[in-house]
Amino acid sequence: DAGVxxxxxxxxxxxxxxxxxxxxxxxxxxxxxxxRQTMMxxxxxxxxxxxxxxxxxxxxxxxxxSAKMPNASFSTLKIQPSEPRDSAVxxxxxxxxxxxxxxxxxxxxxxxxxx
Amino acid sequence: DAKTTQPNxxxxxxxxxxxxxxxxxxxxxxxxxxxYRQLPSQGPEYVIHxxxxxxxxxMASLAIAEDRKSSTLIxxxxxxxxxxxxxxxxxxxxxxxxxxxxxxKGTKLSVKP
Numbered sequence: 001d002a003g004v005x006x007x008x009x010x011x012x013x014x015x016x017x018x019x020x021x022x023x024x025x026x027x028x029x030x031x032x033x034x035x036r037q038t039m040m041x042x043x044x045x046x047x048x049x050x051x052x053x054x055x056x057x058x059x060x061x062x063x064x065x066s067a068k069m070p071n072a073s074f075s076t077l078k079i080q081p082s083e084p085r086d087s088a089v090x091x092x093x094x095x096x097x098x099x100x101x102x103x104x105x106x107x108x109x110x111x112x113x114x115x
Numbered sequence: 116d117a118k119t120t121q122p123n124x125x126x127x128x129x130x131x132x133x134x135x136x137x138x139x140x141x142x143x144x145x146x147x148x149x150x151y152r153q154l155p156s157q158g159p160e161y162v163i164h165x166x167x168x169x170x171x172x173x174m175a176s177l178a179i180a181e182d183r184k185s186s187t188l189i190x191x192x193x194x195x196x197x198x199x200x201x202x203x204x205x206x207x208x209x210x211x212x213x214x215x216x217x218x219x220k221g222t223k224l225s226v227k228p
Contacts, residue, residue, distance in 0.1 A: 004158075033216075043159070043202075043218035091158045100147040100206045104216060106158030 004107035006092050012113045018080040021110045024073055025094030033093040033104060034067055034077050043091070049075065082114045119203045124223045127193045135188040135222055137203030142183050147206045149216070150177065150188045152199040159202065159218070162188065198226045 005024040013019055025032045033048040047057040052069040060067070064083070069075040079086055089111050093104040120138040127133040139148065150162040163170055163177045165186070170177040176189040190197055202221040 035218075042220055045216065093158070100145070101164065103161040103164075104151075104159075106160065109158050 004092055004094055004105055006090075006107035006110050008110060009108065010111045010113075012115065013082055014115050015083055016081045017114075018078065019082045019086075019112060019114075021077040021090050021092075021112070023075045023077070023092030023107060025075070025092070026096075026105055027073065029094035029096050029105075030072075031095040031097070031102075031104075032069060032075050033095075034075070035091040035093065035106075036088045037091065037109075038088045046077070079112075082112075084114045087112055087114050118217075119205060119219055121201075121203055121219065121222045123220065124225065126225045126227065127190075127197075129195060129226055129228050130192050133190040133193045133197070133224065133226075135190075135201050135203075135224065136185065137187070138185045139203070139205055140184045142205055148177065148179060148183075148186050149204045149206050150175070151202045151204065151216075151218075152197075153202070153221070154196075154199045162201070164206075193224075193226045195226050195228060198224055200224070 004026055007022045030051050034046040035043050036046055037043045044059055046059040047067045048055055049069045052072060065079055067077045089109045091106050091109045093106040095102045095104045147164050147166050149164040151159040152162050153159045163172055163175050165177045165179055178187045200221040200223050202218050204216050206216055
């Protein structure tokens with residue numbers, strides 16, 4: 001398996017523009033997670049899905065952020081409108097099952113810069 | 116959520132063992148102890164996890180204190196490729212489903228040749 005795939009790897013955009021980040025989880029994994037990493041706040045969970053259904057979105061910073069998972073092999077994280085403070089590395093991760101012994105597999109991340 | 120405490124940074128020499136400590140005094144009986152690491156410019160990767168007994172795998176060993184209030188990740192022979200930020204995380208899940216992996220600041224390990 002190719003692992004978790006994220007695109008784009010780098011995104012530079014201007015304030016106010018819409019940004020869409022994409023993720024393809026490992027085939028067969030039922031859980032998908034979106035994280036954000038900044039120097040100030042470290043790695044934070046934004047939202048996670050189980051079988052394509054959002055389970056916990058309490059980490060989503062505000063209404064400008066939205067995430068969808070239309071099918072088992074694809075998820076998007078959208079920011080509209082984007083702001084400079086959204087600049088961060090966004091990671092997608094997936095896991096096979098939903099218990100405390102399971103492992104999350106992370107993608108390479110998307111580095112977002114909002115000017 | 117139970118929290119963990121780790122030193123901000125540690126240094127090691129190449130090919131020497133490294134012991135990375137983690138304190139988790141408020142751990143609950145169902146919390147698993149997970150270790151992940153993040154190499155520069157990469158996403159975090161799983162290292163090892165355990166509940167009560169010590170664990171070994173090809174990457175590392177995990178030594179868990181008898182009272183489970185602390186644990187130590189052991190890299191038996193550090194290589195330059197082991198230079199990374201190491202995160203100690205408690206995962207108890209909730210409602211029978213996987214919970215929140217709460218990443219702290221971790222320990223930045225430097226390995227000197």
